[in-house]
Amino acid sequence: MKILLLGSGGREHALAWKLGQSRLCSQLYIAPGNAGTADCGINLDLSPTDFENIKKYCLELAIEMVVVGPEEPLVLGIVDFFANAPELAKIPVIGPTAKGAQLEGSKAFSKKFMMRYGIPTASYREFDLDNYAEGISYLETHPLPIVIKADGLAAGKGVMICHSYVEAMAEYELMLQYSKFGEASRKIVVEEFLDGIELSVFILTDGKNFLVLPEAKDYKKIGEGDKGLNTGGMGAVSPVSFADNGFMKKISDRIIKPTISGLQNEEIDYKGFIFIGIIKIGDDPFVIEYNCRLGDPETEAILPRIKNDLVELFSAVASQQLHTIEIQKDKRTICTIMAVSRGYPGSYEKGYPITGLDNPISSDSIVFQAGTVKEEDMILTNGGRVLCVSSFAETVGDAVLKSRKVLENIDFDGIYYRRDIGFEFL
Numbered sequence: 001m002k003i004l005l006l007g008s009g010g011r012e013h014a015l016a017w018k019l020g021q022s023r024l025c026s027q028l029y030i031a032p033g034n035a036g037t038a039d040c041g042i043n044l045d046l047s048p049t050d051f052e053n054i055k056k057y058c059l060e061l062a063i064e065m066v067v068v069g070p071e072e073p074l075v076l077g078i079v080d081f082f083a084n085a086p087e088l089a090k091i092p093v094i095g096p097t098a099k100g101a102q103l104e105g106s107k108a109f110s111k112k113f114m115m116r117y118g119i120p121t122a123s124y125r126e127f128d129l130d131n132y133a134e135g136i137s138y139l140e141t142h143p144l145p146i147v148i149k150a151d152g153l154a155a156g157k158g159v160m161i162c163h164s165y166v167e168a169m170a171e172y173e174l175m176l177q178y179s180k181f182g183e184a185s186r187k188i189v190v191e192e193f194l195d196g197i198e199l200s201v202f203i204l205t206d207g208k209n210f211l212v213l214p215e216a217k218d219y220k221k222i223g224e225g226d227k228g229l230n231t232g233g234m235g236a237v238s239p240v241s242f243a244d245n246g247f248m249k250k251i252s253d254r255i256i257k258p259t260i261s262g263l264q265n266e267e268i269d270y271k272g273f274i275f276i277g278i279i280k281i282g283d284d285p286f287v288i289e290y291n292c293r294l295g296d297p298e299t300e301a302i303l304p305r306i307k308n309d310l311v312e313l314f315s316a317v318a319s320q321q322l323h324t325i326e327i328q329k330d331k332r333t334i335c336t337i338m339a340v341s342r343g344y345p346g347s348y349e350k351g352y353p354i355t356g357l358d359n360p361i362s363s364d365s366i367v368f369q370a371g372t373v374k375e376e377d378m379i380l381t382n383g384g385r386v387l388c389v390s391s392f393a394e395t396v397g398d399a400v401l402k403s404r405k406v407l408e409n410i411d412f413d414g415i416y417y418r419r420d421i422g423f424e425f426l
């Protein structure tokens with residue numbers, strides 16, 4: 001089968017690595033990919049949101065399946081675009097329709113969805129310029145901290161946790177009056193702050209059936225000890241010890257099953273991943289957010305733990321036969337550590353040569369590239385998050401040490417990574 005994978009990050013390198021291992025994949029193309037994905041297939045100079053050109057390539061290359069990495073093409077309706085083009089309608093696209101992608105694309109949509117199906121989440125209100133004054137009164141009596149979220153996609157930056165009323169009022173005004181996130185903050189959600197420990201849960205669904213993939217915990221803060229600015233993710237571990245059978249059953253009964261039946265009830269055609277951001281309060285799970293794709297860097301920690309053939313899983317999604325498959329997980333632990341460029345998540349420079357990628361490493365470790373580009377014989381940094389290392393071990397501590405050991409032999413100007421990923425599980 002000829003497969004086209006859309007995206008260019010570490011998540012896509014992990015997907016490409018896993019798709020490339022499938023006995024069902026005869027040729028993999030990645031658009032646009034990075035220097036790492038070029039080792040798994042052929043990179044195409046093609047934007048994941050340029051649907052017309054994607055169509056052209058799919059027809060020319062006789063693509064038989066499209067796998068979508070990032071959320072943007074999904075929210076923009078790539079699945080609907082394929083379904084509505086007669087020449088493309090037979091090509092399965094792994095991902096939800098634009099309506100389904102609203103679970104991530106609109107916080108207001110996802111909150112209403114959770115309310116309709118009794119899915120536990122933080123209490124909230126929705127505001128825009130039409131009920132602006134009411135929002136001010138709401139904020140004035142809301143307990144601190146106050147969570148303010150832009151409704152739409154804001155490149156992972158649209159959530160503000162405000163610890164004072166002054167800050168909350170300022171954010172409220174910036175988002176609604178001054179379009180801080182453009183169209184994405186025309187509407188906002190004001191939410192109760194949930195205090196607990198976070199967990200990322202991943203579901204693959206064909207719209208009727210679902211499989212629960214390995215769970216992960218990610219580390220968002222730039223600094224060790226979870227200090228400093230938020231990033232796209234500095235590392236992850238999988239499995240997560242507190243996600244035991246009892247807790248996962250609560251997630252399944254209270255969150256996953258009502259989510260799948262809610263989607264069916266609303267006639268939303270959802271064939272793809274659902275990433276559920278969970279917060280554990282006491283012994284109970286609450287939903288912080290839905291995403292309509294896999295997370296990064298969680299993908300780099302969970303995909304190597306899945307023993308199934310990924311193309312077989314995706315084919316079962318397309319034919320709605322997921323109930324015939326059981327997910328097989330490697331019981332070992334993975335720790336993924338992300339190496340970033342100096343300055344990230346603020347401004348940083350690109351174009352520095354990366355050395356040490358050819359060093360021999362143990363079969364327990366994998367290097368996944370994110371912001372990299374190949375120029376002549378060199379691989380250069382090309383983003384804030386540059387590459388990550390995922391390592392298998394029997395314990396979190398050993399997995400961390402193995403990933404760190406690999407990173408010690410990789411270098412680029414301004415390399416930085418957290419040495420304390422998984423610290424609370426040691």
Ligand code: AMP
Nearest residue numbers: 122147156159191192193194195288289
């Ligand atoms: P999101 O962009 O929705 O993933 O949110 C980013 C991060 O903000 C989450 O991973 C949480 O750490 C935090 N967050 C979002 N909503 C809440 C909430 N209601 N209470 C506490 N933390 C939250």
